[in-house]
Amino acid sequence: MPPLAEAELWRAVMAAAAGRCQCRGTCGTSHDKDGGRCPAVHGTYQTKHGRGWVRLLAAPAEPAALLLPTHRAAALPKQQLAAWCEHCHQATRRAADQARQASAPAGEPDSLFDL
Template identity: 55%
Template sequence: MTPRPPLAATPAWRAVMHTAGHRCQCTGQCGDPHTRGGGRCDREHDGHSHRRGGGTVRLLAAPADPAQLGLPAHRAAALPAGELAAWCPTCHDHTRKTAARAAEAADTSADALF
């Protein structure tokens, strides 16, 4: 069965999913070592979540660089497909939060100098 793209699928989304094989490209940036998937998240677009009641997985095309996951949507959408990766919602959220905390910590330590 061919995975169904979202209604607003763009050529960039399609290119990212094709490159990723319609599988989340997280390799542990979220904090999970993904041992069951051989070091890469095993969630696939239109697949099922591993948790009870998790529902169907819908992958996102978002910045590959975790530091850029906090970009406003209009700036992230302007990135070329080569700078995007396929993320499942869980890995995306955990990686984005971890990157935001790291950025806050860096800002706080810079302020401590003055």
């Protein structure tokens, strides 16, 4: 079942992905047993990563773009979106956030008052 908003965009992304998560290891899992691509297929039951029905979402394809504010990510064209299962999406987003924090220059600590 597609999301309530932007159903046509979601369907286009899912069609391009053949209904399968498009993660190729950015989540930290090699997916080697599945030809290098996550095996999660929309609407199937998974026994890994929390068990339950797979519900793919359309989100930015580039890991760094997963950190965009929601309104900017929602404005991306379908060519810049990919199908993600919940596990791969969250793990890739965490990894992108950690990479961003690691590359950020060390700033002064936040404080309420100057001492």
